[in-house]
Amino acid sequence: MMKFEKKRVNIGKEELAYIDVGVGEVLILIHGNMSSSVHFLPLIEKLQDTYRVVVPDLRGYGDSTYNERFDSLCQLSSDVKLFADALGIDTAFVAGWSTGGGIAMDLAAKHPEFVKSLFIIQGTSHKGYPIFKKDATFQAIDGSAYATKEEMATDPVQVAPAVLMMENNDADGMTNIWNYVIYNVNKPSKEDNDFYMAESMKQKCILDTDWALAVFNMSNEKSCYSEGENTLKDIKCKCAFTKAMQDITVPPTMVMENVEALCDLATLITYENCAHSPIVDNLDQLTSDMKNFF
Numbered sequence: 647m648m649k650f651e652k653k654r655v656n657i658g659k660e661e662l663a664y665i666d667v668g669v670g671e672v673l674i675l676i677h678g679n680m681s682s683s684v685h686f687l688p689l690i691e692k693l694q695d696t697y698r699v700v701v702p703d704l705r706g707y708g709d710s711t712y713n714e715r716f717d718s719l720c721q722l723s724s725d726v727k728l729f730a731d732a733l734g735i736d737t738a739f740v741a742g743w744s745t746g747g748g749i750a751m752d753l754a755a756k757h758p759e760f761v762k763s764l765f766i767i768q769g770t771s772h773k774g775y776p777i778f779k780k781d782a783t784f785q786a787i788d789g790s791a792y793a794t795k796e797e798m799a800t801d802p803v804q805v806a807p808a809v810l811m812m813e814n815n816d817a818d819g820m821t822n823i824w825n826y827v828i829y830n831v832n833k834p835s836k837e838d839n840d841f842y843m844a845e846s847m848k849q850k851c852i853l854d855t856d857w858a859l860a861v862f863n864m865s866n867e868k869s870c871y872s873e874g875e876n877t878l879k880d881i882k883c884k885c886a887f888t889k890a891m892q893d894i895t896v897p898p899t900m901v902m903e904n905v906e907a908l909c910d911l912a913t914l915i916t917y918e919n920c921a922h923s924p925i926v927d928n929l930d931q932l933t934s935d936m937k938n939f940f
Contacts, residue, residue: 647838648691652709657728663709664702664729668694671762672735673940676700676726676753676819676855678744679855680808681821681864682708683702686743689925691935697739697940702729706851710790719745719858723752723758725762739940743921744896745855748772748862751904755864755880764885765936768893768922771900772878772907774869775859777804791870795857805856812852817843824875827895830923865907880908886913886939890920890927 663903666696667690675686678697683701690699702891704713716722726749730738730911740761742750747769754761766880777798784803792798798805811819818844825833832841863869865878885908906910915935 647841648687650684650687650690652703654709657725657727657732657743659713660705660725661711662702662705662729662848664688664700666698666700666733668699670697671697672738672939673725674730674735674738674740676699676740676742676746676749677704677707677747678742679859680824680846680849680852681743681759681842684708684845685842686925688929689933689936692929693936696937700733701728702726705855706865707849708845709848711815712850716854717858717861717863719748720752720756723749723756724859726753727757730760732768736760737762739763739765741767741936742769743767745770745859748775748859751864751878751881752862753886754883754885755877758880758882761883763883763940764881765939766885767891767924767932768834768888768896768901769904770859770862770896771865771903772862772863772864773874773903774867775799775900776871776873778858778862778870780817780853789870790899791860795853797922798857799853799861801856805853808852812847815847817847820846828922829918829926831919832897832927834926843938847850849856860909879936881911882913884913884939885911886915886935888915888917888924888932888935890917890922890924892921892927893921895922897909 703710744798747766764779861872864878
């Protein structure tokens, strides 16, 4: 694993930790839920000779502060823009993984002059990632939304167990989750995984993120959680989307919602033997595809 250090910058009420390496045009990487900047380290190492790679820990993640709670991915995309402004970055390529994909799309819609192009790695749908209520057998009741964030906190499958693991610093339990829903094709080495899980345990905002994903909706259609903001149309740059065929977290159908909605702006990149982390499953091809696209 590459050597690195985290720097820190103030963005108002929060202080974000970040990695900043390499030379060239700026590429901002936005991580997903239950992770941080360090989960990008294998990719950063591959890209740093071509780009200045800048990777923040989002609010409530990694070594960043969590002075104020948040309810939407839009608040996190605003943080990213404040972060770039604080570093004097006027324009950038932007890549987002998973939840970070939704944040990246919102950033591109709100600040089209800032984002030169988008590369979305197994990103959530622009229509959001709903968490449904569960029946007596713990199966999701399709279309049954939680009324409040506090009610969502009681979800016995997707929310409450993860919150408890974070509170108890249960890295082994979190490893089991990652092995089931993210590393279901390949797995990092035990040494790397232990490092990643220790970083995941720093997260303080998992309920906020789950709620923010559920209410996220850039479409012009109402979801079970929110009215559509109709902001996807404000994305003006070209966008690439990876579609990993073995991903059970963000399945191919969810990726295709983004591709079909963005039409001529969208490029689809398919990975056959790959799950939710192309960084682990398909690093060389992912690196090549990113360089070719940008």
